[in-house]
Amino acid sequence: MDLRTQAQDHDEINRWIKFGMRLAVSSAFHPFEFAKILMQLGYEPIPPRPGRSLLGSPVLVLPNVFQYIRYIKRVDGFAGCFRGLKPKVLGIIVSSIGSENITIKFGFGKVYGDEDKDEVELSDSESRQRFVRRLKRDLVLTVSAVTLAQPFQVITVRMMAEFIGNETTYKTIWSSIKEIWNTEGISGFFSGFVPKMLCEVSIVIIASSVTYIVKRRITRDHEGSDYIGTFTNFAVASFLYPLHVVSTCMKITGTKMIAGQSPHMPLYSNWMQCWRDLKATGETKRGSSLFFRKVSVEDAARRLCTAWSIKNKLDN
Numbered sequence: 235m236d237l238r239t240q241a242q243d244h245d246e247i248n249r250w251i252k253f254g255m256r257l258a259v260s261s262a263f264h265p266f267e268f269a270k271i272l273m274q275l276g277y278e279p280i281p282p283r284p285g286r287s288l289l290g291s292p293v294l295v296l297p298n299v300f301q302y303i304r305y306i307k308r309v310d311g312f313a314g315c316f317r318g319l320k321p322k323v324l325g326i327i328v329s330s331i332g333s334e335n336i337t338i339k340f341g342f343g344k345v346y347g348d349e350d351k352d353e354v355e356l357s358d359s360e361s362r363q364r365f366v367r368r369l370k371r372d373l374v375l376t377v378s379a380v381t382l383a384q385p386f387q388v389i390t391v392r393m394m395a396e397f398i399g400n401e402t403t404y405k406t407i408w409s410s411i412k413e414i415w416n417t418e419g420i421s422g423f424f425s426g427f428v429p430k431m432l433c434e435v436s437i438v439i440i441a442s443s444v445t446y447i448v449k450r451r452i453t454r455d456h457e458g459s460d461y462i463g464t465f466t467n468f469a470v471a472s473f474l475y476p477l478h479v480v481s482t483c484m485k486i487t488g489t490k491m492i493a494g495q496s497p498h499m500p501l502y503s504n505w506m507q508c509w510r511d512l513k514a515t516g517e518t519k520r521g522s523s524l525f526f527r528k529v530s531v532e533d534a535a536r537r538l539c540t541a542w543s544i545k546n547k548l549d550n
Contacts, residue, residue, distance in 0.1 A: 325386025399492030
């Protein structure tokens with residue numbers, strides 16, 4: 235076995251180790267994602283309490299993510315904190331392996347000679363060609379990964395949303411598939427797909443372009459440029475976060491679940507209508523903060539009315 239083959243085998247082993255660690259971390263932090271999804275859906279079972287802002291002004295404070303998880307555990311037990319984990323993990327496996335194979339099929343698995351070169355070593359033409367090649371690869375990878383993962387994400391969110399109404403229709407992956415297929419058909423597996431895809435593709439295009447421009451035109455500092463991509467991705471993802479909220483809401487609107495019906499969730503005919511409604515009520519950032527969460531008096535009253543309506547439905 236030559237050195238090149240040994241290096242390839244070593245890289246393959248490292249890739250699978252990283253993939254396994256990704257699954258482990260995602261599973262361990264699943265309760266946090268569970269709480270965040272419920273926040274994005276606007277479900278606030280714990281009344282806000284009086285508090286103070288950083289500037290000292292009085293505000294109403296919502297429970298942080300740890301208090302939210304404790305509430306889930308108290309209602310549903312420790313295992314209930316991992317509701318929706320199985321389809322999420324399955325979606326990660328399918329989308330990761332599938333998207334990589336699709337990328338290779340499109341001819342982006344080839345290793346080019348300029349991949350190991352620093353930006354300063356490339357001419358403008360070579361740098362531009364590498365940027366376009368990498369962007370195309372990232373777009374194919376992103377589009378295929380989002381498409382393959384979407385049905386599993388729909389099932390995951392609906393399993394989580396059933397916590398709100400204490401329902402069991404989406405208790406297992408198989409029962410979820412049957413329910414979606416019988417009531418909505420193939421389109422049900424892609425509920426909330428457009429805003430999700432729009433968000434992920436926009437992040438790739440904007441973040442990659444800004445990173446390339448900064449590295450090529452503004453700074454040639456290799457050490458400093460390593461952080462540009464990370465910061466740019468974070469900034470763009472924060473700006474486009476409302477699309478994540480819209481996508482989550484569209485995954486359950488109009489379903490039989492209490493979480494998908496009025497008064498908790500309006501019946502949206504399309505994702506633009508959902509976005510306009512959330513923007514009008516100032517709720518496009520629901521769940522963006524997991525620790526310092528405050529709310530206006532008007533919004534708190536509306537949330538309490540919604541929670542009270544849900545409680546009445548459950549009692550009846």
